[in-house]
Amino acid sequence: MSLRVSEVCERLLSCCRTCPFVHRKPGSDGSDGPDGSVVIPNKHAQTETPGPRALPGLPAPPRARVYTALWDYSARTAEDLSFGAGDQLEVLDQSSPDWWFARALTGQFARREGYIPANYVAPLESLHAERWYFPDTKRMDAEKLLQAEGNQHGSFLIRECESQPGELSLSVLDLGVVKHYKIKRLDNGHYFVSRRREFTTLQELVNYYGTTEDGLCVRLTHPCRKAIAPQTHGLSYNTADQWEIPRSSICLLRRLGAGQFGEVYEGLWNSTTSVAVKTLRPGNMDSQDFLREAQIMKKLRHPKLIQLYAVCSVGEPIYIITELMTHGSLLEYLQKDKGEFVAMCDQVEMGAQVAAGMAYLELQNYIHRDLAARNVLVGENNICKVADFGLARVFKAEGDGDYELDDDDERVYEVKQGTKLPVKWTAPEALHENKFTIKSDVWSFGILLYEIVTFGQTPYPTLTNAQVMQRLRANYRMQCPANCPKRIYDIMMECWKDSPVDRPTFETLQWKLEEFYDVDINAYDDTRNY
Numbered sequence: 001m002s003l004r005v006s007e008v009c010e011r012l013l014s015c016c017r018t019c020p021f022v023h024r025k026p027g028s029d030g031s032d033g034p035d036g037s038v039v040i041p042n043k044h045a046q047t048e049t050p051g052p053r054a055l056p057g058l059p060a061p062p063r064a065r066v067y068t069a070l071w072d073y074s075a076r077t078a079e080d081l082s083f084g085a086g087d088q089l090e091v092l093d094q095s096s097p098d099w100w101f102a103r104a105l106t107g108q109f110a111r112r113e114g115y116i117p118a119n120y121v122a123p124l125e126s127l128h129a130e131r132w133y134f135p136d137t138k139r140m141d142a143e144k145l146l147q148a149e150g151n152q153h154g155s156f157l158i159r160e161c162e163s164q165p166g167e168l169s170l171s172v173l174d175l176g177v178v179k180h181y182k183i184k185r186l187d188n189g190h191y192f193v194s195r196r197r198e199f200t201t202l203q204e205l206v207n208y209y210g211t212t213e214d215g216l217c218v219r220l221t222h223p224c225r226k227a228i229a230p231q232t233h234g235l236s237y238n239t240a241d242q243w244e245i246p247r248s249s250i251c252l253l254r255r256l257g258a259g260q261f262g263e264v265y266e267g268l269w270n271s272t273t274s275v276a277v278k279t280l281r282p283g284n285m286d287s288q289d290f291l292r293e294a295q296i297m298k299k300l301r302h303p304k305l306i307q308l309y310a311v312c313s314v315g316e317p318i319y320i321i322t323e324l325m326t327h328g329s330l331l332e333y334l335q336k337d338k339g340e341f342v343a344m345c346d347q348v349e350m351g352a353q354v355a356a357g358m359a360y361l362e363l364q365n366y367i368h369r370d371l372a373a374r375n376v377l378v379g380e381n382n383i384c385k386v387a388d389f390g391l392a393r394v395f396k397a398e399g400d401g402d403y404e405l406d407d408d409d410e411r412v413y414e415v416k417q418g419t420k421l422p423v424k425w426t427a428p429e430a431l432h433e434n435k436f437t438i439k440s441d442v443w444s445f446g447i448l449l450y451e452i453v454t455f456g457q458t459p460y461p462t463l464t465n466a467q468v469m470q471r472l473r474a475n476y477r478m479q480c481p482a483n484c485p486k487r488i489y490d491i492m493m494e495c496w497k498d499s500p501v502d503r504p505t506f507e508t509l510q511w512k513l514e515e516f517y518d519v520d521i522n523a524y525d526d527t528r529n530y
């Protein structure tokens with residue numbers, strides 16, 4: 001029997017009603033955490049790179065020369081090397097952080113040489129090369145991964161434990177439900193799940209429980225299927241630094257949509273790689289301004305941010321080349337779904353993903369300025385990534401800078417002082433005093449949460465932009481939407497605090513949403529589970 005993720009989450013939700021929550025203390029915003037809370041370091045700066053890293057308490061592994069490929073990779077340029085998952089590669093030059101020069105030792109491409117994306121390989125025979133090792137995987141993500149298609153009874157993974165950094169957990173799929181076991185370490189470095197039996201390595205532990213259940217709910221059968229390969233850092237070795245690319249290397253395939261900046265197309269780079277191409281309407285942006293901003297945007301890398309790959313800024317229109325997201329904008333995605341497949345637990349997770357991307361921007365002291373569901377993009381498995389960060393700053397409004405209000409509710413952006421503002425998403429101090437800070441982004445995040453729980457309803461549905469401005473001055477806030485859990489509405493209201501300093505940080509928003517469905521560690525009947 002296999003359960004849909006949403007069904008499992010519904011079960012967890014009903015379980016939550018009777019269980020105390022596991023709480024964590026907020027980080028930097030200084031608000032009080034519940035009694036007995038635990039401080040957990042924020043992991044939001046993590047990248048998708050599975051490179052060698054020491055297990056807690058162990059020295060960093062030496063730099064290896066021979067690596068194992070974790071995913072298939074198809075060469076995108078003549079300088080690249082193709083390889084298949086499991087192939088062995090000898091790395092000859094690691095001077096660039098993201099693209100290494102390597103020779104294939106095994107597999108279909110053996111003896112060929114070329115550049116490889118560094119985040120697609122792990123040192124041979126290292127823990128990171130094991131198909132069942134999923135570092136940086138949260139408990140909730142482990143459940144989603146194991147419940148995805150292709151896994152079966154006994155599929156498993158080992159991950160670092162979120163609630164106790166440095167500890168490891170074994171997550172196993174048992175008749176559609178994921179169980180989690182703590183893997184403990186002894187002073188002598190040995191591992192165990194049950195004190196009855198110790199192992200010198202995790203590999204030994206996995207091999208043993210692959211032959212017998214010996215107290216586990218099920219014998220370990222197959223490593224959990226790895227999700228989609230990570231984004232490479234940049235399109236190729238050459239574009240990592242040289243990111244102005246010739247317009248002729250881009251072929252526009254089909255129009256995906258249009259926004260205030262211009263049109264967006266699905267495109268093919270170098271006849272090999274699918275990308276999204278944002279074309280900037282001429283006259284809307286000073287190209288020097290844009291290029292300065294793009295230099296910064298390119299350095300912002302996080303799994304929950306859309307990656308800027310390259311630009312074509314010679315001639316018009318300017319092209320911005322980014323990663324392609326299969327399901328387009330979160331706004332359209334939710335409006336189309338209307339609750340058919342997306343359940344409340346998915347919505348909470350979407351909010352958590354956006355908060356994670358924004359927490360990274362917060363850490364980088366970068367302000368988005370236009371956070372809204374239309375600027376979040378959705379990929380496979382409900383993966384959400386924040387897009388269009390920083391673009392609003394360099395966007396020139398058509399207009400003379402006078403404040404214009406339009407009673408047409410459909411119009412999102414209003415012209416004010418040479419910029420266009422999405423009134424219903426913009427914090428009062430940004431609207432009235434042009435004060436954009438990460439805290440005005442937090443206000444917008446509250447509105448985005450409203451969009452998420454209402455499946456893409458326009459905020460303040462009965463009010464015009466002008467009325468919203470007027471009401472906000474009188475401290476008006478939107479009511480709790482139908483079917484919205486009170487705790488989610490409470491988060492929205494926190495984001496809409498009048499004084500920016502009273503609003504939470506994105507770091508806090510991230511953990512609040514990530515742990516929304518956390519259950520007490522004793523929720524399962526097996527006391528060794530947690």
Ligand code: ATP
Binds near residue numbers: 322324332
């Ligand atoms: P605005 O620019 O006014 O904020 P918007 O974000 O909807 O509005 P665009 O960013 O220009 O406008 O995007 C238009 C549409 O193109 C989106 O709604 C989305 O469906 C699609 N799109 C944009 N970027 C991508 C991408 N990287 N991958 C897939 N689809 C995309």
